[in-house]
Structure formats: structure tokens, C-alpha cells
Amino acid sequence: MKRSFHLLMFMSVLSLSRTQVTEFFTTALEMTTEATTVLPGSFYSFGSAAGDLLNPAADDGSSSVIPLLSPFQYFGLTYQQIYVNNNGFLTFNQASSQFAPNSFPANGSQDVIAGLWTNIDNSARGVVSYNQYTSGSVLASATQDINNYFPNLTFTASWVFVATWDKVAYFNSNTETSFQVVLISGSGYSFILMNYGDVAATGYPVQAGYDTAYSTDYFVISGSDSGSSISDLKTFSNVNVPGRYVFRVDTGSNTNKNEIVGLQGRLASFLDLADEGNKQIVLQQIQQELVKKGLPSNMKLTIKKVEKMLP
Numbered sequence: 001m002k003r004s005f006h007l008l009m010f011m012s013v014l015s016l017s018r019t020q021v022t023e024f025f026t027t028a029l030e031m032t033t034e035a036t037t038v039l040p041g042s043f044y045s046f047g048s049a050a051g052d053l054l055n056p057a058a059d060d061g062s063s064s065v066i067p068l069l070s071p072f073q074y075f076g077l078t079y080q081q082i083y084v085n086n087n088g089f090l091t092f093n094q095a096s097s098q099f100a101p102n103s104f105p106a107n108g109s110q111d112v113i114a115g116l117w118t119n120i121d122n123s124a125r126g127v128v129s130y131n132q133y134t135s136g137s138v139l140a141s142a143t144q145d146i147n148n149y150f151p152n153l154t155f156t157a158s159w160v161f162v163a164t165w166d167k168v169a170y171f172n173s174n175t176e177t178s179f180q181v182v183l184i185s186g187s188g189y190s191f192i193l194m195n196y197g198d199v200a201a202t203g204y205p206v207q208a209g210y211d212t213a214y215s216t217d218y219f220v221i222s223g224s225d226s227g228s229s230i231s232d233l234k235t236f237s238n239v240n241v242p243g244r245y246v247f248r249v250d251t252g253s254n255t256n257k258n259e260i261v262g263l264q265g266r267l268a269s270f271l272d273l274a275d276e277g278n279k280q281i282v283l284q285q286i287q288q289e290l291v292k293k294g295l296p297s298n299m300k301l302t303i304k305k306v307e308k309m310l311p
Helices: 018-029 137-149 227-234 276-292
Strands: 002-012 066-074 077-085 089-091 112-117 127-133 159-168 177-186 189-196 207-211 218-220 244-248 260-265 302-310
Touching (some): 066 127, 066 159, 066 177, 066 189, 112 177, 112 189, 137 159, 137 177, 137 189, 137 244
Antiparallel strands (some): 002 260, 002 302, 159 177, 177 189, 189 244, 207 218
């Protein structure tokens, strides 16, 4: 007898036909599950040369309130201000000194965007800075990036906010870690772009992704909650650009969780998905393809191994 393995993907959808879902599934499976090199210049401009404003060099510090030059739509809410917290995350309503991250979904009371939320101490090493733009080359780059990643949209960036953690240290360590969170809006759309450079291993809890009040929408970047393995952030991606993750965040979720559609696909080898990390990367890539087509970001995807005996 011969044996074949199938992948069954189950997800909550509201309005897609089975044909459309199958097409997206096929596209996502063809995406590369791991990038092998870090492309230079993946960060947006930052630092003194870009005119960034600096956060205080203080353990568990934060920026003062930052009035936004353009309102930012975040899952159905409109924000006029933001805070850059030294411990690697952004908040909208108030600054936060919390160094131990919430595990998403936190079902908390505020919206959070976490580049790498962990115990960072920029008083020991590194710089936390931010800037925002309403014209110039940064907007041109953002427009090009979003149109590349979301080709079904006609997008023109009108505002970009860039927060950068450059060679910052974890608390009580000599490590260096660099990452960036970019907010992009325009044409009625909003996006988060996260860039990762060298990310040091740490024994502290970590979390990367985004969460909303009471977790109506959330996303966790695979591997970002497992401590020592977070160095993979600079080589993995959901848009086939090593160390870059992009999410559309302007509209909220209206998923009908009672409507379930099953997908079936075939891989050349099941061994590629035996590793939990690879499996999560594939699921995230499929999820992002579906989100691009209008599905809610908090849909649930799982892989189930089914063994079928053939004569």
C-alpha cells in the first residue's frame, strides 16, 4: 500500500467562496517559508540624520505624548496620539513602563503594537527614537511597499510614523538588538510594518505582534514568544522580505465563527511541516494572504495530519 498525507486547513470566513479560498491557499503554499539572507536597507530612515526625536535613556521609560500629524485608524478606532515605550511597544491612550509583556491575546483594556515587547534597558546601551512624515521620500517608499504587498489595493501613503530601537540592550546584559515599527496610512487604509535587524537571544519573556482592547483582533509573530529563538525574526517574513512583517489594521473583525470552510491541499513532503516553527510560518503566510482579500485578522488556522491508505 502507498501512503499519502494531506493538510486540512480550517478557518472562519464570512463571504468567500470555496473556489476563492482554494485559490488563496494554493498561492500561500507556493510562498517561501524561510528566507535565508537579511536584505540590506530594510529599515526605513532613522536616527539623527533623519531628524528623529529621542526617547529618554531610562530603564522602563517612555516618550511623552506624541500628537499625530494625521489620524491613524486602528481596527475601527481613530487615534490622534501615540506613545513609544522603551520596552519595545507602542500604546495610544497612555504611556507604559511594563517590562514583562502581556501574552496575546491579552483580553486587556488597551490597544498595543509590539515590535519586540520585552525587558529593554536603553540607559545601558542603544537609542530609541521616532519621527513622522507627511511628505518626501519616506512616503514614496511606503507607497511602493504597500502596493507591492497588497497589489489589489490602490494605495498612496499620506502619513508615516517610524519608531526605531537601535542596538538597545536587554536589562542587565551586554546584548544589542535592533528593530523598527512603522505605521503607514493613506487612501483610507492603515498598515503596520515591522523590520528586524540583529535580535539577541534572551531569557526574558518576549512578544511581537499586535493586540486590541479585549483582543477582538490580534496577531502573534511566530517564534516571538519563545525567548531564545527570537533571533529568527530577522530571517523570517510574511511578505518574502527577510526580517519584515506587514499587516493591514484599519478595519475591525466581523467574523461569523459558526461558518467553517475546510480546505484540502497536497505538499510534496510532509516533513517540511513536521517542525513546529515551519508550520507556524506557513499558517501565517496563508493567513496574511486571506487578510489581504478582506478576511478578519483573527481568523483561526490549524493544520491537521490525516493519513490516507491507498491501494
